[in-house]
Amino acid sequence: MATTTAHPPSQPDPTSQNTRLQEIKQFDESKIGVKGLVDRGLTTIPSFFIHPNPPEQNPKNSPAANVDPISKLDPKPTIPVIDFSAPRSALVDQLRRASSSLGFFQIINHSVPPSSINKILGSIQQFFELPEEKKMEYYTRDMTRGAAYSTNFDLYQSKAASWRDTFQMGLSPNPPKWENVPVTFREAVAEWDKQVAKISEEVMGILCEGLGLERSDDELKELWDGRVMATHYYPYCPQAELTAGLTSHTDPGLLTVLVQNEVLGLQVKVGEEWVDVVPVEGAIVFNIGDNFQIMSNDQYKSVEHRVFANPLRNPRVSIAVFLTPGHRDHLCGPFPELISAEKPAVYRQFTLSDYMARFFTKELDGKTLTNYYRI
Ligand SMILES: O=C(O)CCC(=O)C(=O)O
Numbered sequence: 001m002a003t004t005t006a007h008p009p010s011q012p013d014p015t016s017q018n019t020r021l022q023e024i025k026q027f028d029e030s031k032i033g034v035k036g037l038v039d040r041g042l043t044t045i046p047s048f049f050i051h052p053n054p055p056e057q058n059p060k061n062s063p064a065a066n067v068d069p070i071s072k073l074d075p076k077p078t079i080p081v082i083d084f085s086a087p088r089s090a091l092v093d094q095l096r097r098a099s100s101s102l103g104f105f106q107i108i109n110h111s112v113p114p115s116s117i118n119k120i121l122g123s124i125q126q127f128f129e130l131p132e133e134k135k136m137e138y139y140t141r142d143m144t145r146g147a148a149y150s151t152n153f154d155l156y157q158s159k160a161a162s163w164r165d166t167f168q169m170g171l172s173p174n175p176p177k178w179e180n181v182p183v184t185f186r187e188a189v190a191e192w193d194k195q196v197a198k199i200s201e202e203v204m205g206i207l208c209e210g211l212g213l214e215r216s217d218d219e220l221k222e223l224w225d226g227r228v229m230a231t232h233y234y235p236y237c238p239q240a241e242l243t244a245g246l247t248s249h250t251d252p253g254l255l256t257v258l259v260q261n262e263v264l265g266l267q268v269k270v271g272e273e274w275v276d277v278v279p280v281e282g283a284i285v286f287n288i289g290d291n292f293q294i295m296s297n298d299q300y301k302s303v304e305h306r307v308f309a310n311p312l313r314n315p316r317v318s319i320a321v322f323l324t325p326g327h328r329d330h331l332c333g334p335f336p337e338l339i340s341a342e343k344p345a346v347y348r349q350f351t352l353s354d355y356m357a358r359f360f361t362k363e364l365d366g367k368t369l370t371n372y373y374r375i
């Protein structure tokens, strides 16, 4: 007798969907994070972490990071490492070239002391390595708390979960809700925010000059004085080849300022290839976000990136600060100076509130939201 399947194969089976949801809920309510699973000596990962096409480490990537991305001698693209002590005109040119092609660059010899970078990375790592019962107090999906620790903000929306825990908090324009931030890293976060604001002012000035925009410092500041920090902890994964650390996405906002410890993981999509952002001691990584691609009328590129699950015993730690306009209800769209008869606006205007609402209700994995606003 021919077997009848109650549900066509293309439809998810509601029973297994239900079981999956129960497993996710149980894990989420345990508040132990993926770090907690590793600490329990787990050797196989729960099935809801298994990705159909997990990102692989790219064995072809060489750690030679300081290579011109368009050099003929090395056709393989690499993320440029730019010496920030170079003359301004050279920086304008180099940052513009990187932002118009790969959408990512690292800077070295900048004004942020290596000790500040090490301090913030160290104190974030310390938080994730606190005894479980201390850390649990901060585990929540309630974003009104202004600061929250959880595993994957899109845990309930994504097709597969990723092997990563995150502590996220708002920094500006509203003051941080310090009462919801662990005492152990309040001071380090406040200091890091100052450093990020200082270096962002310099980098945003250079990037806007690269577009030929003339703006005062105060006008520029309005573009990026909204700041949200996401700190990520990627513990060892016993089956790293089956899952991801962070699925492919583009960032919201104008610019992302990122520091990472020495453990490799971040990759950028260049054509059909994935290129490592090789950790460089003391470097700060910047990438163009969707809002800058839109405001620059497509001159700067917001590029997909991802993190592979960590196969090493050393945890990977990264700290991203997303810069957005401070006023979420002001209209944003392409800069008027960049619109002409030859180059009409390719995006319509929108508010950041609208953008963010869409960003947080979609699964992280997937295409950039820029296309939603494209004319
Ligand atoms: O962990 C990383 O290096 C990348 C983080 C990232 O892409 C993000 O938070 O948007």
Ligand SMILES: [Fe+2]
Residues within 6 Å of the ligand: 249, 250, 251, 256, 305
């Ligand atoms: Fe990102």
